[in-house]
Amino acid sequence: MNYDIFVSHASEDKDEIARPLALLLQKYGILVWLDDFELTLGDSLRRSIDYGLSQSHFGVVILSHAFFAKEWPQKELDALVAREDGQGKVILPIWHNLGKNDIIKYSPLLADKLAASTSKGLPNVADKIIRAIQKNYNKCNVIKSACGINYDTLRNLLESSQWKEANQESSRLLIRSSGREVLGPLDMPGMIGTLGDRDIYELPCQDLKILDKLWSKYSYGRFGFSAQAGIIAEINGENIWDEFCHRVGWNHSKIIYELHSPVGHLPTPPPHYHIHHVDTDYINNMDRALWWNVATILARFKECTVEKSVQDK
Template identity: 20%
Template structure:
């Protein structure tokens, strides 16, 4: 990429898709790409079109994101504006279909016929396709490079810095905004993203948090400042009802009252509102209680795995011949939760020291 220009791509999107586009923008940053996004680059009180008019010479590519809400009226004006620039300056404008985009989609005439990036499909990798569209260089992101803290993109020479403080700081500010607005589900997902970025686990996940993940046996790779900041933000904005420390206190209270066996994670899960004892089932992320007054203490952040690789199948015989399939959660999670709480104690010791 030309290092003289300030921005590599303008992320054009409907306001209803802002959260998911912001997440994609953070992932682009980790690939060494500098996106223009209104919440990062538009100063309050400045007209969007005026700001874009000033930056147009510094933007070479426009990615138009389309989700379930389609294209908003202002977004449509943005497209027309950049299409004119595309004609005059030979810039690239292409559509990006988000996971929420409908299967049958009619693109605006200005975008019809253009090759798109499709986040509804994992093959080919949509992030790699997006990077390719922005840089004109086909990327090859290796798992080994990602785990070592660097992402090499073949033919481009871009590196992901081993330290990601800038991205982490941005996401902590975003987490605080969600928590202040009582947007618990969005804050929960962002918490998972923060932990993922610090653990350098951008692929091949073992323990899933919806779309983000973290393997707790790599807790030591996560900076104490991040863990403590996340925990304090949850506690301060929930009136002390949510956070890792709240979960730890509940866990320790339960350990004092009974002797835990290997199934004790079910008891903890039930206490936190993650496990439904009557039907012996772990809830899904979509079933989390978003009303703070109704949610039990410690309900967030959500720390339960739902990867198919950590479940096993049991068969129960009914009426001597009928087998009913049951999915049973493999409980490495009690050990994992203990690792989280131990890491939390270590980190608070560091912060106090």
């Protein structure tokens, strides 16, 4: 499927609720189908909506007096109900200027569903939608490391949005997959299991891809090597490191362990063997050795994706 959610709404609720909510969810990396975003002049309304409904994992339905007064939004709801009968949870209801008794009057079946309410603010609604999506997405398939590493801890940390712990676990796993040992906690100063150039060039492609897939999956594409490599590819000029730091939010600032961090903000790289003091909560864009680690890891990741493309041909 191409979208995380389809937003079903009455036109009267578009400006106040549907569009602002869709834009807010997009900031968190959620792929949203909203007619405003997808329809252009001359498009078939019915076909476009049919496509959006069929290509979205979930349907966010903004229930209001205007919604129940119109035929078209209720047809969208009927389509989502039909999908839910065969696929499990699909409908994520949002109450707008409605109470429990109103919902019971309009649709007793919907009254039984746990819903978010716009009376608590759109950030609260967006948070509940994100949590519902995270909880209901299937877990990754069996993860097979090229060097016998277990990724269950990382997956569980990412699934529960423990971004700081997941970042530290990723560094440990990268170091272990290189054949080196982690000599202590990654948030302690000192020389603790670092990566050199040769270590990075020999990182197993399979494990790099696993790390990227997990970060990308649970951040909805915001984090991971793919996101960072995409940013690097967009930068031209000589000061690539400074521009990269600016875009991912690493300019003389503490790491933000939140989903709303800039795209590419996580994961941060393990320390380079030239760095003798480690502060995993802070990145200085003057650390050129650290930049070398970032660039080398992303170069190795790109090499791995090229290898995969060649094998697929």
